Amino acid sequence: MLTCNKQARPCSCGGPTQDKLGYPLLAKEGDVTIGGAFSIHMKVTQPPLSFTEKPAYLKCSSVNLRMALRQFRFAQTMIFAIEEINKSDFPLPNVSIGYRIYDNCGSTLTSMRAVMGLMNGGEWAVTKSCSGQPAVHAIIGETESSLSIVLSRTTGPFEIPVISHSATCECLSNKKEHPSFFRTIASDLHQSRALAQLVKHFGWTWVGAVNSDSDYGNNGMAIFLSAAQEEGVCVEYREKFNRAEPEKVMRVVEVIQKSTARVIIGFLAHVEMDSLLEQLSLHNITGRQFIGVEAWITADSLLTPNSFSVLGGALGFAVPKSNISGLDTYLIKDFWETDFKCKEKDKGSSSERACKVNHDLDELKEYVDDVAKLTYTSNIYKAVYAVAHSLHSVLNCSDSLGCNKTKALTPKEIMESLKKVNFTIKNGEQVWFDSTGSAVARYEVVNWQQDPNGLIEFKPVGYYDAFLPPGQRFVLRTEEIMWPGGNEELPVSVCSESCRPGTHKVLQKGKPVCCYDCIPCAEGEISNTTDSTDCVKCPEEYWSNQNRDACIVKNVEFLSFTEVMSKILVFFTVFGVLLTLIVATTFLMNKDTPLVKANNSELSFLLLFSLTLCFLCSLTFMGRPSQWSCMFRHTAFGITFVLCISCVLGKTIVVLMAFRATLPGSNVMKWFGPVQQRLSVVAFTLIQVVICILWLTINPPFPFKNMEHYKEKIILECALGSPVGFWAVLGYIGLLALLCFIFAFLARKLPDNFNEAKFITFSMLIFCAVWITFIPAYVSSPGKFTVAVEIFAILASSYGLLFCIFVPKCFIIVLKPELNTKKHMMGKT
Secondary structure, eight states: OOOOOOOOOOOOTTSSOOOOOOOOSEEEOOSEEEEEEEOOOSOOSSOOSOOOSSOGGGTSOOSOHHHHHHHHHHHHHHHHHHHHHHHSSSSOTTOOEEEEEEEOTTOHHHHHHHHHHHHHOOTTOTTOSOOSSOSOSEEEOOSSHHHHHHHHHHHGGGTOOEEESSOOOGGGGOTTTOTTEEESSOOHHHHHHHHHHHHHHTTOOEEEEEEESSHHHHHHHHHHHHHHHHTTOEEEEEEEEOTTOHHHHHHHHHHHHHOOOOEEEEEOOHHHHHHHHHHHHHTTOOOOEEEEOTTTTTOGGGOOTTHHHHHTTOEEEEOOOOOOTTHHHHHHHHHHHHHSOEEOTTTOOTTSEEOOTTOOTHHHHHHHHHHHTOOSHHHHHHHHHHHHHHHHHHTTOBTTTBOOTTSOOOHHHHHHHHTTOEEEOTTSOEEEOOTTSOOOOEEEEEEEEEOTTSOEEEEEEEEEETTSOTTSSEEEOGGGOOOGGGOOSOOOOOSSOOOOTTEEEEEOTTSOTTOEEEEEOOTTEEOOSTTOSSOEEOOTTEEEOTTSSSEEEOEEEOOOTTSHHHHHHHHHHHHHHHHHHHHHHHHHHTTTSHHHHHTOHHHHHHHHHHHHHHHHHGGGGSSSOOHHHHHHHHHHHHHHHHHHHHHHHHHHHHHHHHHHTTSTTOOGGGGSSHHHHHHHHHHHHHHHHHHHHHHHHHSOOEEEEEOSSOSSEEEEEEEOSOHHHHHHHHHHHHHHHHHHHHHHHHTTTSSOTTOHHHHHHHHHHHHHHHHHHHHHHHHHOOTHHHHHHHHHHHHHHHHHHHHHHHHHHHHHHHHOGGGOSHHHHHTOO
């Protein structure tokens, strides 16, 4: 049975009489005393000055009876652990532990009163003397971080170790400000980072954040916001309030109602969460995905008829439940004895009545159910055993000799010893403190679900263990999670939809980085991942596909024989060759006729041969360019055309000189006989051969991948190598053509029935017109059309020479043979 203290006067310590201090709710004497501070009541009008044997949670008015029961069980758990140690031979075989447990009613003022009572003691103090030492050697508590900070700062100068079971604020890890603070729970540093990882895991990049306006909420949310930024998660809004600001709760509700974020991070104490839940239920705000923290995610006080419509599907981190054998039985038995004021028959005293068999067990049902759900009790159990093990070390305890009870204990020794404790409790859990005085971070991921009977349950769906190696710390069973509204589909909470491959993100002006527009990649650039921040340029010989999500090899363009244009050009090439052969055959069959003889048959046959080569050289411009084809096509073109024009020039000079030779005393024809004509053709052609050799030697043409005209394709063409060599070849052909035109023009009016100079003049006009037109067309036509223009110029000029020079002759030979006579040729008919 728990004993409560009666009012007594405080010890004056030889000084002026102090004001009356708070007195413990529960107390027991011992060789060593451990203090306890718990928020059994959240709101009272004034601190009680005296207590009866009935626990105060049944007398004072509390905000929530379920919360009061929960906090009182923490005190009972502390007593259970102390009594278990006192009955055991280890770790303190001959030392008894006493306790002084205060109810601070969740108030800073009352908490300060409790701390003063723990430190200074009173007339009830077990020493009954003023030794100058604190009345307790260690303190278990507080429940909340804000009150723990008050407790730690107050006891810090006296180096009294404080061990909290549920204060998680990362600010308490600062050993400069809180050197004597320890806790059997992890700090919010791990929980806040785990929250950011959880949000990122489900692809929620657009969230709202609400926290308690306290050390716990503000520090925890600050860590979360920093971790969320590192994970690429944006926060649409951040609101905070405390339990004394109902007007701010309404503002938070309005913000949540207007927001587009479907996920809400609630870094709240259970009291603030209770206030927020009440208002969300009243305004029928449902369908949000809440992500909670250990302070409220498994809080039974939130289980109301309307709470599941708001919090159904909530996810969060909870302190793992730990089974301490014998604890459940102890808590239920103690409740039975204190609530019904009875004992078991075989153990009761004469002053206590026996328990009836017909007690209304409905009163006990809720209590039994809650005991099974306790999570923080094991942390209190560990805290008590941590103090016991540190005492074991300080008092030099051994199994044979026991503990050195004569040693003077100081809180500082216990504090220093706590830093080194490392032990295992009876359920197999290992207990030790890290450098910040915190326990290793281990959390269960729980999900608010409804069982088939409609009862709300906190179902474990994963865990987070900071003790494991990176990559193994976070495990989730996503298939077991129930989402808000009973949906099986993962809710979506993003400011902007994901950008598909082929697009990239462009931030919206004045908005967070999670708000963006998806802009297609430019031509030649790709993005092959979702939510790409920029596009990557394809390699030089690659181009983006239509979707802009992959680089494909550029099409290589050249004038191939399989194209329609090439087939047409090949047709006219072959047709030109056939016409030339027909003309040559006709001339050969009529080589003895006056017309053929009069037109220099030797040069005519050489001209027909060169025209055949001119037609055929056009074929070298088709097909895939190679090193040899590039060199051959230009040299073949240059030499064959010079040979052709040289023959025409020779014929023109012969015509002109022939009429000059008819003048009296003229001996000019001896310089333009057949040998001289052949030599002139060879000489003119050799000059072109030398130009081509120099071109091929110095800087020959070569195959080139032109990627400038078209970005999406490669033009495979023959680069000129030396532009000077190319234009020298063309210029020499043009020079011979100009000379030929001038001589033919001078001889056009010479008397003769068949003056060949007229036809040569006309052929040269066509030739020059074609090649003058070719130059701008050649420069401006891109890709394979450049080659096509060059082939067209070759064919057009070849046909021009063939038709203008030989068709009139063939017309007479074939259709007007009567004109093919010497008299007619001499103009005597």
